[in-house]
Amino acid sequence: MPTRRAVTGRSREPRARFAEELRYLRAQRGESLRQLGERLGWDWSLFGKMESGETLGGPEVVEALDQHYGTPGLLLALWELAINDQTQFRERYRRYMELEAKATSLWHFAVSVLPGLVQTPGYAREVLAAGGLKGLELEQQVQARMSRRSLLEGDDAPPFRTILSEAVLRSPLRDAGEWRAQLEYVGEVLERGNVTVQVVPFRAGIHGLTGVATMLLRLPEGRTVAYTETGYRGELIEETVPVERLQLTYDAVRDLAMSPNESRKFVLRMLEEAPCDPST
Incomplete structure (x- = not known):
């Protein structure tokens, strides 16, 4: 298994850490993105997007990468942390709203x-409720969505x-x-x-x-x-x-x-x- 590195301040954000690890492991192998794509059977551009943080990919491709690099379970664990990281999602969405x-x-x-x-209030309420919101949080989100209509x-x-x-x-x-x-x-x-x-x-x-x-x-x-x-x-x-x-x-x-x-x-x-x- 490749030598593990210390987690630096730059790589504590799960999505960034996942992308960083992908870049590091490929560099250690000395492979190009095209070579990686040919060996694993996926379009090489997918790996480029994963390494840049544009996408996280799916569990199947991450498991294949774990096997390819000899890091059983490591990349999948990092992927799960990244996919479930809601803090960064909220920050990005807040910036989007601005x-x-x-x-x-x-x-x-x-x-x-x-x-x-x-959306109307009734439509927003049903859509947001389907996503798991309820009670006061649901009503707050409905009102927030209605305020956006003034744009x-x-x-x-x-x-x-x-x-x-x-x-x-x-x-x-x-x-x-x-x-x-x-x-x-x-x-x-x-x-x-x-x-x-x-x-x-x-x-x-x-x-x-x-x-x-x-x-x-x-x-x-x-x-x-x-x-x-x-x-x-x-x-x-x-x-x-x-x-x-x-x-x-x-x-x-x-x-x-x-x-x-x-x-x-x-x-x-x-x-x-x-x-x-x-x-x-």
């Missing part, structure tokens, strides 16, 4: 739920484009009345001059953002940052190259979407088909 508040334009892609900027209101509101997977509009809330209210609110938002909504139909098939909710923020100084989110974690990306790659992928997905006018008709059709609240 950047979102000052963005000059926003581009969003939704995989399965509507973006927080256009898209007023004469100086930034341009906002959201591309919705068709699945977003075909996944109703359990409460029929709340679901109808949410669709009505989306219809209202559609009428704002600074908001553009497009829908990617099921027939578009698999694409570059399948499974990854994405927000791209254009900042006052001219640079763009991105925030991606899967069902397990969110990631703030500020490095130029991966952000540009995401922007190109986003543009390709936009080409697959219905036009804004067609999308508006689709949303209104969903509203017409939505069941009425039996209590009204």
Whole structure:
């Protein structure tokens, strides 16, 4: 097994430590990323992303790396610490919120739920509750999400484009009345001059953002940052190259979407088909 090193102050953050260990072990072997990919059977770019901290990869690839480097269980243990590190997630999300508040334009892609900027209280409450929140914490998060909606209101509101997977509009809330209210609110938002909504139909098939909710923020100084989110974690990306790659992928997905006018008709059709609240 390779000689173990002391944990320095720089590598105490689990995600950074994991990436550092991957870089160190490969350097000790004298392998290139391409050679590593060929020997383990994964695309070499995945290992590059793992070593840069852009992604953590999955348990299967980490176990394969443990076997390859002769470090049984070490990398998997570091991976588990990184994947479960919520402190760094909260810090990154807090920074994302600061950047979102000052963005000059926003581009969003939704995989399965509507973006927080256009959610109603009822919709936000059900989505957040499904994620495990309850009681006072749930209500605080609902209120915090509602306060974000003001970002898209007023004469100086930034341009906002959201591309919705068709699945977003075909996944109703359990409460029929709340679901109808949410669709009505989306219809209202559609009428704002600074908001553009497009829908990617099921027939578009698999694409570059399948499974990854994405927000791209254009900042006052001219640079763009991105925030991606899967069902397990969110990631703030500020490095130029991966952000540009995401922007190109986003543009390709936009080409697959219905036009804004067609999308508006689709949303209104969903509203017409939505069941009425039996209590009204």
